[in-house]
Amino acid sequence: MNVLILAAHDGQHIDPTTAHIVGAASRLASGGAVHLLVLGHRCATVADQAAGLPGVAQVLLVDDAAYATPNAETIARQLAALGRDYQWLVAAHDLRARAALPRTAALLEAAYLSDVIGVDADSLRRPIYAGAAISHLQSTARTTCLTLRTSAFAPVRDSAAADAVIVQIPAVPADTRTQLVGRDVATSHRPDLGRARIVVAGGRGVGSAASMALVEKLADHLGAAVGASRAAVDAGFAANAVQVGQTGKTVAPDVYIALGISGAIQHLAGIKDAKCIVAINKDPDAPIFQVADLGFVGDLFEALPALQAGLPTAN
């Protein structure tokens, strides 16, 4: 079974999630070849980094000005042009792949499975009903496009011996019907929510945008990212970009601190991979306590200063 991975990168550096995808791809390949596709412009250094990932036999490099910021349709065209040689076309479950891989599947008349969290010998696992149930699936399609939840897979470890062949291949013509004309990027001095080791999140119980500053203060004290429930976002306490949950971000930190968050199923869907959940809530029956590793029943405004005083700073 040959596998082609679509690499995520910023033009200079390969995204660390790619090492997780390679880990999963080796299981999918079960003895077949794992190839990695780097699409971009002036991105030869990314291809070099990709070639150093253990388990990758070949890196396919498309280096073309039209691929500097390729849209989903262009990525799909390129993947579809290569796809017939592979049983699995795989990428991280990020915004880009979520747009490109269904289009690839349509072009190839292939199958598409999203947000896969497990690769077993005879089936794939993916969450359904906001993570309340796990479905086990087999694909009988000739080619299957998959997006993987990278936090669910262990990364391959660097190996000096790894040195895949890099093959430059021609770009298929870009689909120019839609073009990226600008980006408004929210900048933050805090770690990226999706990759942070510690997340401090506030819910409706925080009460106001002004009080959310206390949540942010604790986050900065710990060098953590800030998250929020949808209720907190809807109430204007926090920006949309930091919503955690089914319709927000999926996080996988070592520690997730939930402040004034009830623990609705849609919120829990986003924190399933958190290693340790700490909850502060004044309602002892709040569902968050059913999943929390450490829970404190009480007023968050009383608990927060004591918590902050007792925890070491990030530096």
Ligand SMILES: Cc1cc2nc3c(=O)[nH]c(=O)nc-3n(C[C@H](O)[C@H](O)[C@H](O)COP(=O)(O)OP(=O)(O)OC[C@H]3O[C@@H](n4cnc5c(N)ncnc54)[C@H](O)[C@@H]3O)c2cc1C
């Ligand atoms: C289709 C769909 C998708 C959704 N997607 C998401 C999603 O992605 N993310 C998400 O979060 N939600 C999502 N929701 C909404 C979800 O169902 C809940 O409404 C939401 O998560 C509730 O947020 P909350 O816990 O902050 O608020 P609440 O449920 O109102 O809970 C507030 C909590 O704060 C506690 N509290 C109040 N004051 C204090 C205090 N002073 N000290 C300590 N504790 C206090 C209360 O006891 C309570 O438990 C979605 C819903 C739907 C239908």
